Amino acid sequence: MNAKQAFYLGLRAVMPLLAGVAPFGVIYGVVALQSGIPPPAAMAMSSIVFAGSAQFLLAQLVGVGAPPLLTAGAVGLVNLRHALYSASVAPILAHLPRRWKMLLAYLLTDEAYAAAIPHLLVDAGESRSRHAHWILFGSGFGLWAGWQVATLAGVLIGAQLPSDLGLDFALPLTFIAIVVPMIASRALLAAAVTAGAVAVVLAALPYKIGLFIAALAGLAVGAAMTRKAA
């Protein structure tokens, strides 16, 4: 596999997620304008922050005039789970020059990570692992471009766009398609069940912090079971 093929592999893998992300991008654009954020700033936020849930929260908190430090803190909490993705891909990117690492870190969203990770971990043969960063760049760039277009549509066309077609269901469905085939051991199954259950129980916690705690609980249970088996 060469770099170009790896890039297109990542790009193709993220396509189904774009169907689910697009409605969110449109709604974000609408919410941002309703919060009194001028259109250029609303658009710029999709490049500067580039994080779906965090942008929603930022727009809403700006809208209600929340203190800036609290707003920044909330955005940090919402994005805390991305540190897990960072740790997960770090060994794969270790050999790259710093500009590559920074670019891929900037593009490291839930969706880009999810789309790329089965291809990064499974079949990490010599030729593929040498171009693994191109897979991640493909999924990251695809999501970035889709998010910009969706945000722009929300900002320009606004609430007339139909955003309740149920297309957002594509997100959980694609994550299911990615996760289920990866469950190849009892430890992995236990990690999934734990993370899912904790996420449901803690769903009411603010700033999506429940997701982060749930993921940590899943990691802990999975690792504990591996240790017992070993």
Next chain:
Amino acid sequence: MNLWVLMLVCGLLTFAIRYSFIAAEGHYQPPPWFRRLLPFVPIAALTALVAPELLLMQGELVLGSGNLRLWAGLAAIVVAAVWRNTLLTIGSGFLALFLLQRLAG
């Protein structure tokens, strides 16, 4: 604080979180237990994203027949487990949701 400054701070913070471990790789020796956690990141993090989408309706746990996304999601899980095909899984999930909506409607 100016809106643009706030956005910049939030952007830098987000980037710093995503860059953290990628930047640190090679500059520190993580303990062995840390390495053991990493294989579970995709499954734990993504399941944490999916489970509330399927099990909760407006923040309430709904396990009955009224929660159509749960049953469509379970159908997709079965398809994913048997055929391991992304598009087939997404397609059958949407098809199941559509059929359930027709049945319920």
